[in-house]
Amino acid sequence: MTAAKLPAECDTKDDVRAEIDRIDQALLNLFAERHGYVTRMAEIKTDPHEAFDPARIEAVIGKVRQLSLDLDLDEDQAELIWRTLINWNINYEKGIIAARKRAK
Numbered sequence: 001m002t003a004a005k006l007p008a009e010c011d012t013k014d015d016v017r018a019e020i021d022r023i024d025q026a027l028l029n030l031f032a033e034r035h036g037y038v039t040r041m042a043e044i045k046t047d048p049h050e051a052f053d054p055a056r057i058e059a060v061i062g063k064v065r066q067l068s069l070d071l072d073l074d075e076d077q078a079e080l081i082w083r084t085l086i087n088w089n090i091n092y093e094k095g096i097i098a099a100r101k102r103a104k
């Protein structure tokens with residue numbers, strides 16, 4: 001494997017795309033790690049209504065927006081990504097909790 005190149009060290013589209021592919025892999029590894037905790041959360045929560053926790057959601061979004069600003073990233077883009085992720089997680093948690101309750 002070739003060493004990572006800084007953006008300014010990339011001379012071709014292939015150079016840039018190799019770095020984007022490397023970063024996508026790293027991001028997916030982190031999403032997979034995060035997903036493991038969401039699954040665990042679904043095991044801990046006891047009622048499907050608990051899947052949606054608005055106070056926690058707004059706290060996460062607030063943190064993500066601030067971290068994005070600190071990194072000079074677009075905070076609206078980060079919020080959109082996180083809301084999509086969180087909405088998906090809520091339905092995922094609901095499904096797990098409801099199925100467990102039905103099985104009882």
Ligand SMILES: C=C(O[C@@H]1C=C(C(=O)O)C=C[C@H]1O)C(=O)O
Pocket residue numbers: 038041050051052053054056057060085086089090093
């Ligand atoms: C993981 C949780 O469940 C949901 C998913 C969240 C997330 O993906 O960060 C945040 C809030 C929740 O409604 C939680 O309650 O913390």
